[in-house]
Amino acid sequence: MQAPDENITRGSRAAEISNRAVPVLHDYTGRGPTRAHMVINRDSVLILLGDTLTKGERTLAADGQAQFVLDMRHRFQMAMREDLIATVEQVMERKVVAFISDNHIDPDMASEVFVLEPLSDDGASAQ
Numbered sequence: 001m002q003a004p005d006e007n008i009t010r011g012s013r014a015a016e017i018s019n020r021a022v023p024v025l026h027d028y029t030g031r032g033p034t035r036a037h038m039v040i041n042r043d044s045v046l047i048l049l050g051d052t053l054t055k056g057e058r059t060l061a062a063d064g065q066a067q068f069v070l071d072m073r074h075r076f077q078m079a080m081r082e083d084l085i086a087t088v089e090q091v092m093e094r095k096v097v098a099f100i101s102d103n104h105i106d107p108d109m110a111s112e113v114f115v116l117e118p119l120s121d122d123g124a125s126a127q
Contacts, residue, residue: 010040013040013091013092014038014039014040015038016091017038017040017045017047017087017088017091017092018036018038018047020087020091021036021047021084021087021112022036022049024080024083024084024087025049025052025080027080028076028079028080029052029054029073029076030054031052031053031054032052033049033050033051033052033110034050034051035049035050035051036048036049036050037049037050040092042119043115043116043117043118043119044113044114044115044116045088045092045113045114045116046111046112046113046114047111047112047113048109048110048111049109049110049111049112050107050108050109051108052073052103052108052109052110053069053073053105053108057069057072057073058108061105061106066105069103069105070103070105073103073110074101074102074103077101077102077103077112078101081099081101084099084101084112084114085099085114088114088116092116094116094117094119095116095117096114096115096116096117097115097116097117098113098114098115099112099113099114099115100112100113100115101113
């Protein structure tokens with residue numbers, strides 16, 4: 001069972017990551033998601049985003065261009081990769097060893113997954 005202060009720390013870190021990541025997405029794509037849900041585990045951070053697509057992207061997807069929209073979104077994710085990783089590393093005070101990002105058209109969702117460098121047995125980061 002987690003100590004209450006660990007839950008508070010995890011919650012404040014989740015809020016900080018969300019508050020910093022959503023503007024990054026907006027800066028790169030011209031529109032940020034309207035929903036974000038964070039999950040932080042011992043060695044990973046997951047951001048689930050909802051309502052991410054621009055009006056133009058939704059129009060293209062409805063017109064049969066969903067794969068084009070997904071490909072374009074993947075390019076955005078690779079372009080903003082370093083900024084998102086830096087945000088998670090700063091807030092979590094741990095190195096990100098893997099970044100996995102993907103989008104889904106219907107429903108309009110995205111996920112950003114950050115795998116953190118494992119903690120040692122005593123709970124210390126190797127960073």
